[in-house]
Amino acid sequence: MKIDESKLDSIINEYNGEKGSLISILQDIQAQYQYLPREAMDHVAKRLKIPRVQVFGVATFFKAFSLKPKGKQQIHVCMGTACHVRGSRMVLEELERKLGIKAGDTTADNEYTLETVNCVGACALGPVVVKNEEYRGQMTPIKVESLLGSKKT
Amino acid sequence: MKLSSEKELEDLRNEIISERDPDKPCIAVCGGTGCHASGCSNVAREIQAELDSKNLKDKVDLRITGCHGFCERGPIVIVFPEGIFYQKVIPTDVKEIIASTVENGKIVDKLLYQDPVSGKKKVHVEEITFYHKQNRLLLENNTRVDPAQIKDYLAIKGYSALAKVLGTMTPEAVIDVVKKSGLRGRGGGGFPTGRKWESTRDAQGDIKYVICNADEGDPGAYMDRSILEGNPHSVLEGMIIGAFAIGSNEGYVYVRNEYPLAVSNISVAIKQARELGFLGENILGSGFSFDVKLNRGGGAFVCGESTALMASLEGKPGEPRAKYIHTSEKGLWDKPSNLNNVETWANVPMIINNGYEWYSAIGTESSKGTKVFSLVGKINNTGLVEVPMGMSLREIIFDIGGGIPGGKSFKAVQTGGPSGGCIPESLIDMPVDYERLTEVGSMMGSGGMIVMDEDTCMVDLAKYFTNFLQEESCGKCVPCREGLRRMGEILKDITQGKGSMEDLSLIEDLAGMLKDASLCALGTTAANPVMSTLKYFRDEYIAHISDHKCPAGVCRELITYGIDPDNCTGCGLCKKNCPSGAISGERKHTHVLDTGKCIKCGICYNVCKFEAVRKE
Numbered sequence A: 001m002k003i004d005e006s007k008l009d010s011i012i013n014e015y016n017g018e019k020g021s022l023i024s025i026l027q028d029i030q031a032q033y034q035y036l037p038r039e040a041m042d043h044v045a046k047r048l049k050i051p052r053v054q055v056f057g058v059a060t061f062f063k064a065f066s067l068k069p070k071g072k073q074q075i076h077v078c079m080g081t082a083c084h085v086r087g088s089r090m091v092l093e094e095l096e097r098k099l100g101i102k103a104g105d106t107t108a109d110n111e112y113t114l115e116t117v118n119c120v121g122a123c124a125l126g127p128v129v130v131k132n133e134e135y136r137g138q139m140t141p142i143k144v145e146s147l148l149g150s151k152k153t
Numbered sequence B: 001m002k003l004s005s006e007k008e009l010e011d012l013r014n015e016i017i018s019e020r021d022p023d024k025p026c027i028a029v030c031g032g033t034g035c036h037a038s039g040c041s042n043v044a045r046e047i048q049a050e051l052d053s054k055n056l057k058d059k060v061d062l063r064i065t066g067c068h069g070f071c072e073r074g075p076i077v078i079v080f081p082e083g084i085f086y087q088k089v090i091p092t093d094v095k096e097i098i099a100s101t102v103e104n105g106k107i108v109d110k111l112l113y114q115d116p117v118s119g120k121k122k123v124h125v126e127e128i129t130f131y132h133k134q135n136r137l138l139l140e141n142n143t144r145v146d147p148a149q150i151k152d153y154l155a156i157k158g159y160s161a162l163a164k165v166l167g168t169m170t171p172e173a174v175i176d177v178v179k180k181s182g183l184r185g186r187g188g189g190g191f192p193t194g195r196k197w198e199s200t201r202d203a204q205g206d207i208k209y210v211i212c213n214a215d216e217g218d219p220g221a222y223m224d225r226s227i228l229e230g231n232p233h234s235v236l237e238g239m240i241i242g243a244f245a246i247g248s249n250e251g252y253v254y255v256r257n258e259y260p261l262a263v264s265n266i267s268v269a270i271k272q273a274r275e276l277g278f279l280g281e282n283i284l285g286s287g288f289s290f291d292v293k294l295n296r297g298g299g300a301f302v303c304g305e306s307t308a309l310m311a312s313l314e315g316k317p318g319e320p321r322a323k324y325i326h327t328s329e330k331g332l333w334d335k336p337s338n339l340n341n342v343e344t345w346a347n348v349p350m351i352i353n354n355g356y357e358w359y360s361a362i363g364t365e366s367s368k369g370t371k372v373f374s375l376v377g378k379i380n381n382t383g384l385v386e387v388p389m390g391m392s393l394r395e396i397i398f399d400i401g402g403g404i405p406g407g408k409s410f411k412a413v414q415t416g417g418p419s420g421g422c423i424p425e426s427l428i429d430m431p432v433d434y435e436r437l438t439e440v441g442s443m444m445g446s447g448g449m450i451v452m453d454e455d456t457c458m459v460d461l462a463k464y465f466t467n468f469l470q471e472e473s474c475g476k477c478v479p480c481r482e483g484l485r486r487m488g489e490i491l492k493d494i495t496q497g498k499g500s501m502e503d504l505s506l507i508e509d510l511a512g513m514l515k516d517a518s519l520c521a522l523g524t525t526a527a528n529p530v531m532s533t534l535k536y537f538r539d540e541y542i543a544h545i546s547d548h549k550c551p552a553g554v555c556r557e558l559i560t561y562g563i564d565p566d567n568c569t570g571c572g573l574c575k576k577n578c579p580s581g582a583i584s585g586e587r588k589h590t591h592v593l594d595t596g597k598c599i600k601c602g603i604c605y606n607v608c609k610f611e612a613v614r615k616e
C-alpha cells in the first residue's frame, strides 16, 4: 500500500515526535486508515527512533488497533457483562449468520466488519450494538435485519 | 480571560449568577450515552427548532446535560424551574411540551413516569422511587450543568473549593482533611485517598505526577463515563486540589477510547479551564502551577491497573509490573505518581467545601460518603444510582431498582466486575460497603451491579468471566496466563456436561495458585467469580456434572428445545424467524420442532408470545 508520508508526519509532529506519544500517534493513524498499514508503522518507528518491534508490540497488544483493513461499515456487538446476561450472544450469532462471517472478520465485498467489544458504557440499554458509531439498545436477533437495512448477504 | 485571584473568580461567579434568572424556564435534555442511544439528539434538535419558530429563544433556555441516571426511561427531559420529569420523549412530543408545560404550566400526562407498584403518575424528579432513596451528591449536578459550559459549573460553586485550598490552606492541611473525611478509592481496592496522597507527597523527587484513571474497563459499569461526560470540571477541580496537596505540576487523564463523548467533553473542559486560568501557570495568582494532558486508552482491560496504565502512558504495551516498589515512589517515568479513579477525584471538591465532618457523617464505620453503582442486567429500573455507603442490597435492587422484570425471581447480583463475585439471594439484606462485600467473596470494584434472575446460569457466568480475563490477561506471568486458560477449559467441559466431580477440586487448586502467584491484581482476583459461584451455587455445578442438566436452561449442550402443543396457537412467528428451518407447521395448527436441525440459537423461545416453546 502506498502511504502518504506527509500525512503521517503531520500527525507525528502534532506530538512533537515524542516517543511516549506512540499510542496516541497510532490511534490517529488508525482513525485515518481504519487500520494500521505496515508501511505506516515502519515510518513511525523511523521517525520516533524506536525499534520496529516496539511499534508492532504496541499495535498488537491493544485491542483498539487492527493490522487488517476494515469494511466500509463497522458493527460492534457489546459482550460486556450487562449485555451478556441479557442475551448479547444471540444477537452476535444472528449477525454472524446474516453476514456469513465470524466476529473479527470482514465480508468479502468489504461492506461490513463485525467485531465484539467489552462494554461501551450504555449498559442500561443492553444488549447494545454500535453500528458506525450509532448506538442501538435493547437489541434482539429479530432486530438484526433492520439494523443491516435492506442489505443482505 | 485569565483569573488571577480568588476575588476575580468570585466577581465572575456573581456576574454569571446575576445574569441568570432562577425563574426562567429551562428545558434540560439528557445527553448521556444512554439517552443518545434512545435518540435524545433528535429531541433536542426539535426543541431548538420549536423554540426558534415560536420566538422563545430569549425566554426559554435549552440545556443539553450529562447522564441523569435513569437510562431505562430515556430520552429524559426535565422542565425547570419546576423540575417536571418527562420520560421516553420522542420528537413528536416536543410541540406539546412547549405549548403546554413551558408556556402554560400544564403537565403532559402521557410523558409522566408511572410508578409500577402504585400505578400513580409522578410529576417531579424527587417523587420517583428510583430517585427518592438516592443521595445524589455527585450525579445531581449532572442535571444542572451543560458539560461544555464552564459557566454552568461556576454557577453551582464550581472551583470554589480550589480557591479555598489555594487561598487558605497548606498542602498538609488539605491532606489532613481528605484523610479525616475517610474517602477511599472508588476504582478498585478502596485504598484511603488521603494516605495515598501523603505517601506521594513524602516521596523523594522534584517531579511528581497525578493521574486520573478513566479507563473504566469493568464491563457493566459506566459511572466514570457519566461523571466525566456530565461534569468534567468536578474531576479536574479534584485533580488540581490533589496536585497542590501532593506537590505535582503535571497530570494525566487516561480515558477509554471507547468513550468518544467523554473524550470530547473532558478535552473541552481542559481547554476552558486553561482559558480561565484554573490550569496553567500561577493558578489564581497563588504561585502554584499545574496542567493536565489527555491520553486515550488502547482498549485493554489490564490498562486500568495502575502500573499497566503508567506503562501505557509511556507509550509501551500495558503490562503491569510487580509492586515491591510503590508507584507513589516510582511510577510514571520512574517519578513519584499518584493515581486515582474518576469518582474519587470528583468527591474531593465537595469534601473541601463542606468539611470532613459533613462527609464522614455519611456512610458506615469504615466506608464514608456515597457510591455510584450501575444497576444493570435483569432489573426493572436500570441506570446509575448513587446511595450512601451501607445501604442494603435489598433497598438498592428492590426499592430503587424496582425488582426483577417479567415476574421472574431474583437469583444473584454480581459486583466488583471480573475481580468480584456473585452474591446470592440469601445475603440480600447485607449492607453494601467495602468490608462486607469482601467478606462475602466479592468486592466493591468500580461499582458495577449486575442483577441476575432465574434464567442466568451461574456456571456459564463463571465461564464468561474466566474467558474475559483469559483474553485480557497480558500474558506476562505464567499463573495468570496458563491458569486462566486451564480454568476456562474445565468450566467449558462442565457446561457441556463433560465435567467430573474432581474438576471442582481442581478448580479450587487453580484458584489458590492464581491468588498466591500472579503478578498483578488481575490474576490474584481472577478466581473470585468462579469461587463465589462455587460457594453459593455448588448445586448448580453438580447438576451440570452429575445430571447433565443446566437448571437455568442456558448451556446449549445440555438443553433441547421443543414446542408444547397445548400452548401453540400456530401463529408461525417461530417458524418465520428460525434461522435453520427446524420448525414446520401450517398456520393455526400446532408447529413442530425438528431437534436434528435445531441449532439451539434460542430465537424461537424468545419470540414466542404464548410460552409454547420449551427448554428442557
Ligand SMILES: Cc1cc2nc3c(=O)[nH]c(=O)nc-3n(C[C@H](O)[C@H](O)[C@H](O)COP(=O)(O)O)c2cc1C
Pocket: B184, B185, B186, B187, B188, B189, B190, B191, B213, B214, B215, B216, B217, B218, B301, B302, B303, B304, B305, B306, B307, B339, B340, B341, B342, B344, B345, B446, B520, B521, B522
Ligand atoms: C486488572 C485491573 C483493572 C483495573 N481497572 C481499573 C479501572 O478501569 N478504573 C479504575 O479506576 N481502577 C481500575 N483498577 C484499579 C487501579 O489499579 C487503581 O487501584 C485505582 O485506579 C486507584 O484509584 P483509587 O484509589 O481512586 O481507587 C484496576 C485494577 C486491576 C488490577
Ligand code: FES
Pocket: A078, A079, A080, A081, A082, A083, A084, A118, A119, A120, A121, A122, A123, A124, A126, A127, A128, B219, B220, B221
Ligand atoms: S455491558 Fe454492554 S454496554 Fe456495558
